[in-house]
Amino acid sequence: MRAKTLWESFRFAFQGLVYSFKTQRNFRVHCVASVILGILLVVLDFELYQALFLLSAAFFVLISELINTAIEKTIDLYTADYHPLAKIAKNCAAAAVLTSALYAVVVGVLVMVPRLLELVGR
Numbered sequence: 001m002r003a004k005t006l007w008e009s010f011r012f013a014f015q016g017l018v019y020s021f022k023t024q025r026n027f028r029v030h031c032v033a034s035v036i037l038g039i040l041l042v043v044l045d046f047e048l049y050q051a052l053f054l055l056s057a058a059f060f061v062l063i064s065e066l067i068n069t070a071i072e073k074t075i076d077l078y079t080a081d082y083h084p085l086a087k088i089a090k091n092c093a094a095a096a097v098l099t100s101a102l103y104a105v106v107v108g109v110l111v112m113v114p115r116l117l118e119l120v121g122r
Contacts, residue, residue: 020069026097027065034058040112044119050111057104064100068093 003009020027037058041051071093075086 016066020066024065024069027062027069030058030061030065030101034062037108044112044115046111046115050115053107053111057100057107061097061100061104064097068097 003012021031037054041054046054072090075089079086
């Protein structure tokens, strides 16, 4: 179904977010981590550039999860049978999420640890 209006496009996108949140455990975990990050950004008063690095990494993970879900559901629509190419596609999509999550951890450590050490040292 094609959206007839801009608002309908937004509604469809929101439905995708809701679906992913309701059905994808890892997406919920990443959403909770992103909310915690948002709270830490406010409480710990990060510099703007640091906040942008952290938020970009968090959103990169969320976007990767959404794309992973889209790929998995598209493959499931195509076939319920085992197929080695379907397995490769799903594994590569999951690897994209893993890679983005590892990147987020690296960014988190590089940006947050010095800030936390600075706060502890006070």
